Amino acid sequence: MTDAAALRRRTRELLAAHPPATTGRLEFLRARFDAGLAWVHFPEGLGGLGAPRSLQAVVDSELEAAGAPDNDPRRIGIGLGMAAPTILRYGTEEQKRRFLKPLWTGEEVWCQLFSEPGAGSDLAALGTRAVREGDHWVVNGQKVWTSSAHLARWAILIARTDPDVPKHQGITYFLCDMTDPGVEVRPLRQMTGEAEFNEVFLTGVRIPDAHRLGEAGDGWRVAQTTLNNERVAIGGMRIPREGGMIGPVSKTWRERPGLRTHDLHQRLLTLWVEAEVARLTGERLRQQLVAGQPGPEGAGMKLAFARLNQAISGLEVELRGEEGLLYDDWTMRRPEQVDFTGRDAGYRYLRSKGNSIEGGTSEVLLNIVAERVLGLPAEPRTDKDVAWKDLAR
Numbered sequence: 001m002t003d004a005a006a007l008r009r010r011t012r013e014l015l016a017a018h019p020p021a022t023t024g025r026l027e028f029l030r031a032r033f034d035a036g037l038a039w040v041h042f043p044e045g046l047g048g049l050g051a052p053r054s055l056q057a058v059v060d061s062e063l064e065a066a067g068a069p070d071n072d073p074r075r076i077g078i079g080l081g082m083a084a085p086t087i088l089r090y091g092t093e094e095q096k097r098r099f100l101k102p103l104w105t106g107e108e109v110w111c112q113l114f115s116e117p118g119a120g121s122d123l124a125a126l127g128t129r130a131v132r133e134g135d136h137w138v139v140n141g142q143k144v145w146t147s148s149a150h151l152a153r154w155a156i157l158i159a160r161t162d163p164d165v166p167k168h169q170g171i172t173y174f175l176c177d178m179t180d181p182g183v184e185v186r187p188l189r190q191m192t193g194e195a196e197f198n199e200v201f202l203t204g205v206r207i208p209d210a211h212r213l214g215e216a217g218d219g220w221r222v223a224q225t226t227l228n229n230e231r232v233a234i235g236g237m238r239i240p241r242e243g244g245m246i247g248p249v250s251k252t253w254r255e256r257p258g259l260r261t262h263d264l265h266q267r268l269l270t271l272w273v274e275a276e277v278a279r280l281t282g283e284r285l286r287q288q289l290v291a292g293q294p295g296p297e298g299a300g301m302k303l304a305f306a307r308l309n310q311a312i313s314g315l316e317v318e319l320r321g322e323e324g325l326l327y328d329d330w331t332m333r334r335p336e337q338v339d340f341t342g343r344d345a346g347y348r349y350l351r352s353k354g355n356s357i358e359g360g361t362s363e364v365l366l367n368i369v370a371e372r373v374l375g376l377p378a379e380p381r382t383d384k385d386v387a388w389k390d391l392a393r
Helices: 004-017 025-034 052-063 077-090 092-105 219-235 246-255 260-292 297-326 345-356 362-373
Strands: 109-112 131-133 136-143 154-160 172-175 183-188 199-206
Touching: 004 052, 025 092, 077 092, 077 109, 077 172, 077 219, 109 199, 131 154, 131 345, 136 362, 154 219, 154 345, 172 199, 172 219, 183 297, 219 246, 219 297, 219 345, 246 297, 260 297, 297 345
Parallel strands: 109 154
Antiparallel strands: 131 136, 136 199, 154 172, 183 199
């Protein structure tokens, strides 16, 4: 199924058999998955047809024109952008068939249990332990900055299974049931007032070996698939011209000429051009994904995303003057999805500060671009061949 016309016919057959106006949302999404129209580049039987990724736009345009429901991708972004490609690449057939469909339909929300209080930028230094006991692994530790943990049914988790080898070698990747005994989720309130993130405590959590993804001790390699996809999902998301942060400030500029100054005009023009360059670069990156898994280039997109968001939101606060210092609501809440452009200018300014931390800190991503994209010499690493248990902490 590599022909656009054939995909269009198949989509119309789905719409005829399940009219969006009379079919329940979840029923329609399940039927779409079964028809291979969820993500057309996935294999048959797993929501796809083995078609080129570029043909997904044919399906999406037909469904949008018919008013068909989507799967609320912002709400389930971690599952779609990180868990799914990793499960597809490293999962067993049983794991793929168990997890991919409810992940895509949104019936099961996913979160990411990677970062720890002592292992954020240096993720490979993580200390959460998983010890094998028969057919299960017993996990103890703490994870932090976990988006959607308060909503999640499942989590992608990396834990240390061998402390006697260097830090990158003794890690294993698991699929963790967030409803299991011993999993405790606590909110982390941010300076925006929300608790969009969480900290997660794992105490004697028993994970079946059947929920291990990849080989024991090979978790760091598996996690690279997740991290590369995460950076593309954050920095390379598809947006229209003047989408994202540049949209609200451009709208304010056009509608309120009394706020304009020559200096702000020059800065806005510069940022508008940079935002458009980043948008088009993201489009090119997505086209490159047709050839396979994303590489380290996604780190550059994530860097640009963070820098632009912070610069643009800062300009917007300046443009609005005293009004830009106001804040609409400090109420503590636990949102179901991240909205980088929601609410007012003050929210956008505060929320964008996290963009240079989440999904890999800008400092670490600069190293990735330098070493893996530009081919510059790697920084000296004195702990490269030292067993994790012997590292200073």
